Amino acid sequence: VPNDELLHTTVNELMIPADKVAHVQVGNPLEHALLVLVKTGYSAVPVLDAAFKLKGTISKAAIIEQTLGIEQFEFNKLSEMCVNTVMKTEIPILHRDDSFEKALKYVIDNPFVCVADEEGSFDGILTRRAILKQLNRYLHT
Amino acid sequence: VPNDELLHTTVNELMIPADKVAHVQVGNPLEHALLVLVKTGYSAVPVLDAAFKLKGTISKAAIIEQTLGIEQFEFNKLSEMCVNTVMKTEIPILHRDDSFEKALKYVIDNPFVCVADEEGSFDGILTRRAILKQLNRYLHT
Numbered sequence: 001v002p003n004d005e006l007l008h009t010t011v012n013e014l015m016i017p018a019d020k021v022a023h024v025q026v027g028n029p030l031e032h033a034l035l036v037l038v039k040t041g042y043s044a045v046p047v048l049d050a051a052f053k054l055k056g057t058i059s060k061a062a063i064i065e066q067t068l069g070i071e072q073f074e075f076n077k078l079s080e081m082c083v084n085t086v087m088k089t090e091i092p093i094l095h096r097d098d099s100f101e102k103a104l105k106y107v108i109d110n111p112f113v114c115v116a117d118e119e120g121s122f123d124g125i126l127t128r129r130a131i132l133k134q135l136n137r138y139l140h141t
Numbered sequence: 142v143p144n145d146e147l148l149h150t151t152v153n154e155l156m157i158p159a160d161k162v163a164h165v166q167v168g169n170p171l172e173h174a175l176l177v178l179v180k181t182g183y184s185a186v187p188v189l190d191a192a193f194k195l196k197g198t199i200s201k202a203a204i205i206e207q208t209l210g211i212e213q214f215e216f217n218k219l220s221e222m223c224v225n226t227v228m229k230t231e232i233p234i235l236h237r238d239d240s241f242e243k244a245l246k247y248v249i250d251n252p253f254v255c256v257a258d259e260e261g262s263f264d265g266i267l268t269r270r271a272i273l274k275q276l277n278r279y280l281h282t
């Protein structure tokens with residue numbers, strides 16, 4: 001059954017490992033977080049604490065939204081606020097041994113999903129691109 | 142052959158039609174474009190001209206990058222520059238009757254792909270989410 005191969009792929013084989021993932025620290029001011037996002041070119045990245053535990057994700061969108069004042073953008077606010085007040089903490093999480101099928105379900109609504117172990121230590125991320133490349137490979141064999 | 146159904150789906154069946162796609166006009170100042178992106182919540186949208194022809198795409202990332210000065214972010218620049226100087230014009234384009242397979246290839250490297258007709262009139266967009274939902278449907282039948 002051709003589907004078997006695809007369905008037996010695990011998150012571990014498709015994820016980007018932690019050491020290759022750009023991230024920000026939970027205590028950083030928003031201005032620093034925005035700089036990291038602009039320099040790495042990513043629209044959103046994981047947020048970790050000093051012990052490398054996963055705390056949430058933060059996006060350019062969420063940061064810019066903070067600057068939306070009544071009349072115009074108020075960018076000075078960025079140096080006054082921290083990542084922890086703006087980050088998203090309710091995020092889906094995958095484990096290394098989760099199936100392709102579970103990963104696919106999660107990326108339908110999320111450009112990327114964080115991978116962590118049972119202690120909450122950050123392992124990496126699973127991206128839509130990885131799922132799409134795997135699908136493309138599978139359709140061409 | 143189960144793959145047949147998937148491969149016979151066309152862009153037309155999966156795309157978001159033009160009237161449901163947020164966009165900006167080629168002559169808008171960057172400050173206006175950023176406001177549209179922040180209010181609609183999208184990280185990037187198509188750029189059209191007054192005749193509804195597709196001109197390119199513009200992202201929050203590209204706009205924010207313009208504000209990156211030597212020492213800090215210089216947001217006043219946003220009212221001084223227009224969409225046409227910052228938009229991406231080298232973009233992949235799909236046609237309504239293109240195959241699922243061609244669409245899949247394009248979304249591997251692009252979160253969304255613009256759909257246009259031979260005259261360059263904007264028809265809609267094909268998103269990664271649409272491809273992933275179709276894959277999920279196919280794996281569950």
Ligand SMILES: Nc1ncnc2c1ncn2[C@@H]1O[C@@H]2COP(=O)(O)O[C@H]3[C@@H](O)[C@H](n4cnc5c(N)ncnc54)O[C@@H]3COP(=O)(O)O[C@H]2[C@H]1O
Nearest residue numbers: 020021022041042043044045111112127128129249250251
């Ligand atoms: N430096 C680069 N080189 C080549 N292509 C690039 C790129 N930056 C972005 N892209 C392309 O643009 C897509 C959307 O990137 P975005 O930053 O919005 O959204 C990204 C970003 O939020 C996050 N992400 C991906 N790789 C990351 C990394 N190494 N570190 C941190 N976050 C990452 O996962 C989301 C989905 O990534 P995905 O690969 O599916 O999809 C990526 C990829 O196809």
Ligand SMILES: Nc1ncnc2c1ncn2[C@@H]1O[C@@H]2COP(=O)(O)O[C@H]3[C@@H](O)[C@H](n4cnc5c(N)ncnc54)O[C@@H]3COP(=O)(O)O[C@H]2[C@H]1O
Nearest residue numbers: 108109110161162163182183184185186252253268269270
């Ligand atoms: N208002 C909303 N409601 C529900 N979910 C939302 C949402 N806004 C964003 N998302 C989710 O976040 C993903 C990334 O959105 P993003 O704005 O970065 O990237 C989007 C955006 O740049 C563009 N896009 C999608 N729908 C659009 C629309 N109606 N008008 C203009 N651009 C659109 O296509 C990209 C990929 O979209 P995709 O659907 O694959 O993936 C979307 C979707 O899964």
